[in-house]
Amino acid sequence: MRRKGFLIVLSGPSGAGKNSVMNAVFPTIPNLKYSISVTTRPPRKGEVEGVDYFFRTEEEFDELIRQDKLLEYASFVGYRYGTPKDFVLEQIAEGNTVIMDIDIHGASQIREKMPEAVFVFLLPPTREELQKRLTLRGSEAEEAIKQRLQKSAEELKNIIHYDYFIINDQLSKAAEQLRHIIMSEWSRVSRVDIEELQKLWKGWGNS
Numbered sequence: 680m681r682r683k684g685f686l687i688v689l690s691g692p693s694g695a696g697k698n699s700v701m702n703a704v705f706p707t708i709p710n711l712k713y714s715i716s717v718t719t720r721p722p723r724k725g726e727v728e729g730v731d732y733f734f735r736t737e738e739e740f741d742e743l744i745r746q747d748k749l750l751e752y753a754s755f756v757g758y759r760y761g762t763p764k765d766f767v768l769e770q771i772a773e774g775n776t777v778i779m780d781i782d783i784h785g786a787s788q789i790r791e792k793m794p795e796a797v798f799v800f801l802l803p804p805t806r807e808e809l810q811k812r813l814t815l816r817g818s819e820a821e822e823a824i825k826q827r828l829q830k831s832a833e834e835l836k837n838i839i840h841y842d843y844f845i846i847n848d849q850l851s852k853a854a855e856q857l858r859h860i861i862m863s864e865w866s867r868v869s870r871v872d873i874e875e876l877q878k879l880w881k882g883w884g885n886s
């Protein structure tokens with residue numbers, strides 16, 4: 680049966696493991712689409728244009744804002760990040776579930792525009808573990824790691840605005856939790872196409 684498409688917003692400190700958890704969930708859920716963000720941050724080693732991000736200049740990012748092409752956007756430790764609007768709206772209209780990895784400021788903009796979205800916060804088990812993961816990742820300089828750790832304290836305060844939280848102390852468990860959240864949300868009566876349901880059960884109750 681057709682369902683109404685919806686949006687899953689995944690936030691959490693940089694280094695919480697959002698990508699790993701999402702990647703583990705993708706093969707297990709049909710119709711789950713990833714919203715690829717636009718960023719002014721330079722690519723990290725191994726990151727691919729159009730797969731991890733759309734990498735754009737500051738001028739190009741300004742132009743996207745000017746043309747109202749972004750559903751939300753925010754700055755994060757010196758760079759800008761935004762969600763392409765058309766992709767998300769098209770996928771939802773087609774009945775798909777869209778998942779996006781965005782920061783707390785972007786999430787609050789989505790909350791205003793799309794209150795029916797589902798908000799999930801992913802946490803590393805401890806601050807020490809977060810620091811360890813950021814250092815091991817080796818993609819940021821020491822100063823950037825410090826900034827990202829500071830930012831995580833601010834982000835944590837916002838957890839009260841989210842619907843669900845997951846502690847990522849073991850990847851497979853965290854992925855399973857996210858999968859359950861998505862499947863449960865998918866089963867909400869409010870996401871069912873009631874007309875289709877009525878057609879399917881036409882006459883039921885009259886006999």
Ligand code: 5GP
Nearest residue numbers: 693716752753755760761762780781782785
């Ligand atoms: P990173 O540089 O580690 O890839 O991402 C830094 C932060 O930017 C993460 O917290 C991530 O969730 C956030 N981010 C990624 N894409 C977007 C986006 O499209 N919009 C917003 N607001 N934040 C994003």
